[in-house]
Amino acid sequence: MKNFENKKVAISGGGSGIGKSLIAELYKAGTRDFAVIGRSADKLEALKNEFPEARFILFSGDVSKPQDLKEFTKEIENKWKALDLLINNAGIVSAGPIGEISDEDIISQVNTNVTGLILLTKYALPLLKESKEAAILNVSSNLALIGLPFYAPYAATKGAVKVFSEALRRELKDFPIQVATLYPTGTDTPMMTSSQSQGLHSSEMVAQKAIEGLKNNDIDITLGDAENIKLNRENPVEFDKKAASMYDAMKKRTENHRSM
Template sequence: MEKQTASKVVLITGASSGIGKAIAEHLLSKNYKVFGTSRNPSKGTSLNFPLVTLDVTKKETIKSAVSEVISEAGKIDILINNAGVGITGPIEETPDEEIKKAFDTNYFGPLNVIKAVLPEMRKNNGGLIINITSIAGYMGLPYRGIYSASKGALELTTEAFRMELKDFNIQMTNVAPGDFATNIAAGRYHSPVLEESPYREPYGSTLNIMNQHVDEGGNPKIMAEYVHKIIKTKNPKVHYKVGDRMQKFSIVLKRILPDKLYESLLLKHYKL
């Protein structure tokens, strides 16, 4: 197995911190040839793997990064679309430009990275693409609706992509994490809690609950180990979920419960 994985080339977007960094370090320890990406590679000087400049919202950097990896390693066997951004706020009060930024990063960005690597994977008659989505993408969460929508869109697009790619020996799957202890809360866009806003109290309390969930989240290494298992799987499933038991069970409940009953459970969970 070690001989098999030694030649596998992996490109991971958003690998300078959090889940992306954990995945990169774990795969590196398993003898994969790892390339991470970051908008500012100079900040990752202490990493054990190279960082390539890539901003998923800028197509020219995507093209340049893919070309750089191909030039250096000769191929890309595995793409892990991990780069993403959080966004919270009442939908009514969230600026249009911030909504667009979230979709550019969480949806159009991964889509454009996929488009950039597919021709190379076809040349090599195979490849694997893993899209890191979110359990939040399976349901519309209060004050996180834009984030849910952007991740849910990537989940559905992956379903369609898998069928379109079946003739090229290129596999694609989603991995939806729950809450993990990363710096996503610090980097996400928060609509301000406005004193005069009709959403002031419920949004403020929900924001505190969301931040607490992230702070108490699991170790990103769990995600890294799970992604490695998927890579070693001969025929990956369409969807994977990684999180605590209740987070994963929430998806099952949404599937089996009447809509209004499920909605009432979410309202109770967020104390709304």
């Protein structure tokens, strides 16, 4: 996507964190039309004050509920007829030893991070096909590139996003629809408040990299340490040793990490 002026953007979870920073970055680049879905109406309403020149479709809904996604995309269709950029950003996390994560938290992570993302893409696709220059940005995680202990269900959902993006990109080869995946690593957002992680990236920086990546037509926009990603890909058994050395610290810092 070469420029962002006059583009119509739909984003899930745009009321906080990386999603809100993506709206800010696009706003700076000239985007004015945003359709945003999130569960908290207050967070969505606050966007109007922060971005006074933007025209918003604000939809209070849950991406894990297919009916909400159908209504959200129907509203976009009624108002805009077409869509240029879909950002699948909404996500939740519940960390800890696998046996201690509730069944409900495991099911919700899959429904929100994977099923919701796939269904929103499915419902938005006919609208993206109406655009001359469209893009889909799926927010995965560094944990899709390096699975770490105590994040097994979350990492699984983000791995699913990675392969969904890859398959979809190949499926859409005959359409002018770019498919990119963002892999943030620890980023200072409400999602991380309950984790004890240090040295977090700012969501502004992550959003800048994401928009730069879209401009460059990048397939994968990675924020994690390139050396570790390479080591894990090429020699996962060697990376097991690194993961083992981090085990106790990871256990401690994930013991209360839950953002649902």
